[in-house]
Amino acid sequence: MTTSNDNNNALDRSRFLALGEILARVSRKYPDKTALVFEDRALTFREFNSRVNRLSAALARRGVSRGDKVAVLMFNRLEVLESYFACQKLGACPVPINFRLVPNEVRYILNNADAVGVIVDEPLEQLARESTEGTSSFVLALNPTPEPGADSYEQALSVEADTEPDVVVNEDDLAFLMYTSGTTGLPKGAMLTHRNLVANTVNWIMEIEARHDDVWLSGLPLFHIGGVNGILPFIYLGGTCVVTTSTGFDPAESLALIQKHDVTICYFVPTQWQQICTLPEVAHVDTSRLRKALWGASQAPVSTLELLTGTFPSVGIVNAFGQTEMSSNTCFLKPDDAVRKMGSVGKAAVNVEVRVVDDDMNDVAVGEIGEIVYRGPTVMKGYYRNDDATREAFEGGWFHSGDLVKVDDEGFITVVDRKKDMIISGGENIYPAEIEQALATHPGVAEVTVVGVPHPKWVATPLAVVVPSGERPTEEELISYAKEKIASYKKPSGVVFVDALPRNAAGKVLRRQLRDEFSERFTGASS
Numbered sequence: 276m277t278t279s280n281d282n283n284n285a286l287d288r289s290r291f292l293a294l295g296e297i298l299a300r301v302s303r304k305y306p307d308k309t310a311l312v313f314e315d316r317a318l319t320f321r322e323f324n325s326r327v328n329r330l331s332a333a334l335a336r337r338g339v340s341r342g343d344k345v346a347v348l349m350f351n352r353l354e355v356l357e358s359y360f361a362c363q364k365l366g367a368c369p370v371p372i373n374f375r376l377v378p379n380e381v382r383y384i385l386n387n388a389d390a391v392g393v394i395v396d397e398p399l400e401q402l403a404r405e406s407t408e409g410t411s412s413f414v415l416a417l418n419p420t421p422e423p424g425a426d427s428y429e430q431a432l433s434v435e436a437d438t439e440p441d442v443v444v445n446e447d448d449l450a451f452l453m454y455t456s457g458t459t460g461l462p463k464g465a466m467l468t469h470r471n472l473v474a475n476t477v478n479w480i481m482e483i484e485a486r487h488d489d490v491w492l493s494g495l496p497l498f499h500i501g502g503v504n505g506i507l508p509f510i511y512l513g514g515t516c517v518v519t520t521s522t523g524f525d526p527a528e529s530l531a532l533i534q535k536h537d538v539t540i541c542y543f544v545p546t547q548w549q550q551i552c553t554l555p556e557v558a559h560v561d562t563s564r565l566r567k568a569l570w571g572a573s574q575a576p577v578s579t580l581e582l583l584t585g586t587f588p589s590v591g592i593v594n595a596f597g598q599t600e601m602s603s604n605t606c607f608l609k610p611d612d613a614v615r616k617m618g619s620v621g622k623a624a625v626n627v628e629v630r631v632v633d634d635d636m637n638d639v640a641v642g643e644i645g646e647i648v649y650r651g652p653t654v655m656k657g658y659y660r661n662d663d664a665t666r667e668a669f670e671g672g673w674f675h676s677g678d679l680v681k682v683d684d685e686g687f688i689t690v691v692d693r694k695k696d697m698i699i700s701g702g703e704n705i706y707p708a709e710i711e712q713a714l715a716t717h718p719g720v721a722e723v724t725v726v727g728v729p730h731p732k733w734v735a736t737p738l739a740v741v742v743p744s745g746e747r748p749t750e751e752e753l754i755s756y757a758k759e760k761i762a763s764y765k766k767p768s769g770v771v772f773v774d775a776l777p778r779n780a781a782g783k784v785l786r787r788q789l790r791d792e793f794s795e796r797f798t799g800a801s802s
Contacts, residue, residue, distance in 0.1 A: 279389065283685075283734070285359055290446070291445065291446040291469070291470070291473075292473070292642050292643060293363065293442075293444035293445075293446070293448070293450075293469040293473075294360065294363045294450055294469055294472060294473065294507070295327070295360055295363045295364030295444060295765060297473070297510070297511055298320075298323070298324055298327065298360055298364075298510060299324055299364075299730040301320055301324075301510060301511070301513050301532065302320040302321050302324035302325075304320075304513060305320050305513040306320055306321035306786055307319050307321065308320055308513060308515070309515045310322075310323045310510065310515065310516065311323055311353050311356065311451065311515075311518060312514050312515065312516070312517045312518065312536060313351070313353045313517075313518040314371055314520075316353060317644075318353060318698050320513065323353075323356075323357070324437075324569055325437040326357050326432060326437075326438065327360040327361050327364065327437075328361075328364070328435075328437040328438060328439055329432040329433075329435040329436070329437050330357055330358065330361035330428075330431070330432055330435075331361040331362075331364045331365050331432035331440045332435035332436060332438070332440070333361075333415070333432060333435050334361055334362065334365060334367065334392075335365060335440070336431075336435070337392060337413050337415070337426075338391065338413075339362070339365055339367050339391060339392065340365065340367065341353065341365060341366030341442060341444075341448070342346040342366065342367065342368070342448075342452060342704075343365075343367045343368070343391045344367070344368050344369075344370050344388045344389055344390045344452055345358070345362050345367055345368070345369055345370065345390060345391060345392050345393070345394060346369075346370045346371075346372050346384070346385055346388065346390040346392070346393040346394070346412075346714055347359065347362075347369050347370065347371050347372065347394050347498070348372045348374060348381065348393055348394070348395045348396065348399050348402065348403055349374065349394070349395065349399065349417075349497075349498075350374055350396050350397035350398065350399070350496075350520070350521045351496055351497050351502075351518055351519060351520055351521035352396065352518065352520060353518065354394075354396075354417060354428065354668065355371075355497045355498075356497065356506065356518075358394045358692070359371075359451075359503070361660070362617050363444065363450055363469070364439070364440045364442065364444070365440055365442055366442045366443070366448055368446045368448075368449035368450065368451065368452050368508075369450075369451060369452070370385075370388045370451075370452045370454070370464075371385065371451065371454075371497070371498035371499075371503070372384055372391055372454070372498060373454075373496075373498050373762070374396070374399055374496075374498065374521070375762040375763065375764050376403075376762050377760075377761065377762060378406050380462075380761070380762065381403075381406035381463070381625065382405075382406045383462065384454050384462060384464075385406055385407065385410070385412065387454075387462070387464060387659070387660060388411060388452055388454075388659065391411075391412060391413070391656060391750070392412050392413035392414065392415065392517075393406070393407060393412060393413070393414050393415070394415045394416075394417075394428070395414060395415070395416045395417070395425075396417055397416065397417045397418045397419075398734050400414070400416045400419060400420060400425060402621050403425075404422075404424060404425070413426065413562070413694070414426070415427075416428060417429070426436075426671075427430075438541055441456070442539040444469060445469070446468060446469050446473075447468050447469075447470060447656070448468060448469055449466050449467065449468060449469075449656070449678075450467055450468055450469045450471065450472045451467040451472070451500075451503065452464045452465070452466060452467075452659055453465045453467060453500050453599050455598075455599045455600070455704065463658045463659075463661055463664055464658060464659035464661070465474070465599050465600045465655045465658060465659075466655055466657055466658065466659050467500075467599075467602050467655055467656070468655075468656050470652055471602040471652065471653050471654070471655060471656070471798075472503075472504070472507060472602055474602070474626055474652035474653045475507075475601075475602040475603065475604060476489065476504070476507045476508050476511050477625075477626070477652045478509075478604060478624045478625055478626050478627065478653065479504065479505075479507075479508040479604065480508045480511065480512065481624075481625050482604075482607045482609070482624050482625065483508075483540065483567055483569070483593055483595075484567075485508050485509065485512060485514070485540065486512065486514070486539075487512045487513050487514060488514065488539075489509055489512070489514040489515070489539045489540050490513060490514065490515045490516075490536055490537055490538045490539050490540070490542075490564075491505060491506070491508075491509045491515065491516045491517065491538070491539075491540050491541070492516075492517040492529075492532060492533060492536065492538045492541040492542075493506070493518075493519065493541065493542040493543075494504045494519055494524060494529060494541075494542065494543040494547045495542065495544070495572070496521040497518070497521070499572075499597075500599045500602070500603040501542070501571065501572055501603060504602065504603055504604065505542050505569075506518075506557060508742070515536070517532060517536050517538060519532065524547055524550070526547065526550035526551040526553075526554055527554055527556070529543070529547070529551060530551055530554060530556070530557060530560050530562075531560070533560070533562055533565060534560050534561050534562060536724065537564045538562075538564065538565055539564050539565060539566050539567070540565075540566065540567040540568075540569065541565065541567075541568060541569065541649075542568075542569040542570065542595070543568075543570060543578075544570065544571070544572040544573060544701065544734060545570055545572075545574070545575035545576070545579045545700035545702075545734060546573075546579075546701050546702070546733060546763045547582070547702075548568075548570055548575075548579060548582075548583050549579045551586075552579075552582045552583055552585075552586040552587075553582070557586055561592060562587070563591075565587065565590050566590060566591060567590065567592075567593055567610075568583065568587055568590045568593070568661065569590045569593045569594070569595050570583070570592070570593075570594055570595070571594055571595040571596055571597075571604075572699070572702035573699035573700070573701070573735070574690060574699070574734065575594075575734070576734065577617060577618060580592075580613075580617050581617075583612065584614055586800065587751035591609070591610030591613070592610055592613040592614075592647060593607060593608065593609060593610060593613070594606075594607065594608035594613070594619075594620055594621060595607055596608075596620035596621070596652070596690070596731060598676060598678075599655075600654070600655045600668070600674060601627070601649060601653050601654060601655070601674070601676075602653040602654075602655065603653075604624055604649075604653075605623060605624060605649060605653075605676075606620040606622060606623055606624060606627075606629075606688055607620075607624055607625050608620055608621030608622075608623045608687075609621060612687070616687050618689060619687040619688060619689045620680075620688050620689065620690055621684075621687060621688065622686055622687060622688065623688075624651055626651050626653065627649060627650075627651045627653060628649065628650040628651050628708065629647055629648070629649055629688075630647070630648050630673065631643075631645040631646065631647050631648075631681070632645050632646055632648055632673075633645050633646075634646075636648075636670075636671040636673075639681075641682060641683065641684050642681055642682070642683065642684075643681060644679050644680070644681050644691050644764050645679065645680065645681070646675060646677070646678065646679055646680075646694055647676050647678050647679075647680045647695075648671075648673035648674060648675050648676060648690065649673060649674045649676060650672075650673055650674070654674045655674070657669075676729075677693055677694040677695050677697070678690055678693060678694065679691045679693070679694050696726070696727070696786060697727075698725075698726075698727030698735050698736070698737055699727075699734070699735060700727070700730070700733045700734065700735050700736050700737065700764075701732075701734070703762075703764055705727075705737055705764070705765050707724070707725035707726065707727075707737065707786075708725075709761055710725045710737055710757060710761065710765060710767055711723050711724065711725050711739075711767070712737055712754070713757045713760035713761050714741070714753060714756065714757055714767075716760070717748065717753060717756050718744065718745070719743055719744055719745065719746060719747060719748035719752075719753075720741055720742075720744060720748070720753070721741075721742045721743060721744035722741070722742040722745065722776055723739055723740065723741045723742070724739075724740045724776055724784045724786065724789060725737050725738065725739050725740070725767060726738055726740065726789045726790045726793070727790065728775075728790060728793055728794050728796050728797060729794055729798075730797045731797065731798070733768075734770075736767075736768040736797060737765070737766070737767040737768060738767055738768065738769050738770070738771065738793055738796055738797075739757075739767040739769070739770045739771070740770075740771055740773055740776065740789050740793070741753065741770055741771070741772050741773070741776060742772075742773060742774065742776060743772055747772060750769065750770040753767070753770045754766055754767060754768075754769075754770065768797065769796055769797065771793060771796070776789075777789065793795060
C-alpha cells in the first residue's frame with residue numbers, strides 16, 4: 276500500500292538533484308572516465324562514487340543521519356572529496372576545517388557546529404584528538420595511530436557495500452557548513468544548501484564556459500569554499516579534476532602538473548600566479564591546452580596581472596570574485612575585458628542580482644562608493660546558531676557583503692575596501708580583532724590595534740600597532756606570543772610601538788590613519 280509519506284518522498288526526489296545524486300548520475304554516464312587525480316592516484320567516476328557510497332554506509336553505521344554535522348579536518352587529498360559527498364548523500368552536512376587552526380580554535384568550531392564526528396588526515400590526528408577530548412564525537416582517521424579512540428578510514432570502507440543510500444535530500448538541506456571568521460574574532464558558520472551549491476555550479480559553467488572535456492586544476496585548499504566550488508562544475512559535467520597539495524606551494528611543480536595532465540582551466544591566487552609567471556622554465560613548458568587562467572581570493576596588484584597576461588597571451592584571463600556566504604562567486608571579469616578593465620572584478624554572474632547602496636539602502640550613483648549587496652539562489656541560508664549575525668547580514672532583504680565598491684558607466688565593478696577591516700593576505704581572510712584579542716593578554720601590551728598594510732609578496736599583511744605597558748616587549752616576542760594563541764598564518768608580520776593610538780571624537784581608533792602612516796612598513800620585504 277502506498278502511503279502519503281511515500282508519495283511525498285517520491286515528489287521530493289522528482290523536484291531536485293542534490294549533490295550526491297549528481298555524482299551518482301555522472302558515474303553512470305561516464306563510469307570509466309577519470310574523475311579525480313592526486314599525486315600518483317586516480318579515480319574513475321565509478322570508483323569515486325563507489326568509495327563515496329561505502330563511506331556513507333560507514334558513517335551511517337556510526338550513527339550519522341540526515342541533518343547531522345561531520346567535521347572534515349584534512350590536507351588536500353581525494354578522501355576530502357569522498358568525505359564531503361558521503362555526508363551529503365546521507366543528508367548530513369560536512370564541516371570543512373582549516374588545518375592551520377590550533378586545538379582551541381578547532382574545538383570552538385566542533386562545539387558550535389554540534390559536530391557528531393571528525394574525519395581526519397593522518398598528520399592531523401593528534402589535533403583532532405585534542406579537539407574532541409571529553410566529547411562523544413567519533414574520529415575516523417586515515418592510518419590511525421594504535422592509541423584507542425580512532426577508527427581506520429580504509430577499514431571502515433572495506434566492510435561496507437557500495438549501495439546508493441536510500442535518503443531523500445532536499446534542496447534546502449545543508450550541503451556545507453563553512454566557517455568564516457567574524458569581526459568579533461569568533462568564526463561564524465555559513466549555512467550553504469544544496470540549492471546554493473548547484474546554482475553556483477551552474478553559474479560557473481556558464482560564466483567560464485566549462486566543458487565535459489575540461490581538465491581542472493586549482494591551487495586552493497579544499498577546506499576553502501573556492502577549492503570546493505572550483506571542483507563541483509567539473510564533477511557536474513564529467514570533467515577531470517587535478518587536486519594539488521595544500522601546503523608548501525611549489526610553482527615549478529604546479530607548472531609541471533599543468534603540462535603533465537593537459538590542464539585546460541586552472542585557478543591560483545595572485546601571489547601563486549606571480550611565482551609561476553617568474554619561473555625561468557615557464558616559456559618552455561607546454562601549456563598549449565590551457566585555455567582559461569582564473570585568479571581571485573584577494574585583489575591582485577596591476578603588476579601581477581600584467582605579468583600574467585604577458586606570460587600567457589593566448590589564454591583567457593578570468594577574475595572570479597565572491598565570498599563564502601554567496602557559495603561563493605558573485606562576479607566575473609571575463610577574457611574580453613581582462614586587460615581593458617584590469618583591476619575590476621567584472622559584472623555580476625548569472626543568477627546573482629546586485630545593488631550598490633549607502634548605509635540607508637539607497638542606490639549610489641555611478642562612480643560613487645557603496646556596499647555591494649546581493650540576492651539570488653546562491654545566497655546562504657544564514658549563520659548557524661547566530662540569529663543576530665543573520666539578521667544583520669540580511670537587513671533590508673538583501674545580503675550585505677561588507678565589500679565597498681564602485682561601478683563605472685559600463686557596469687563594471689571595482690572593489691575599493693572592506694567595510695569591516697578584514698585583511699586578505701595571500702588569499703586568506705584575516706580579521707584584526709582575532710589578533711588584537713590574542714595580543715591584548717600579553718602583560719606588556721596596554722592597547723593594540725591591527726591594520727592591514729601592503730606587502731610585496733602577500734599583497735596585504737597584518738601589522739600590530741601597540742601601546743606598551745611598563746617594560747616594552749620586543750617585536751619578536753609579541754609575534755611569537757600571538758603564534759601561540761592563534762593559527763600561524765594569522766599572526767602579525769610586524770609590530771610597531773606608539774605612545775598613543777589616534778582616535779576620533781567618539782573614541783574610535785582611526786585605523787585608516789594608521790594604515791596610511793605605516794603603509795611602507797614592508798616595502799622590499801622578502802617574507
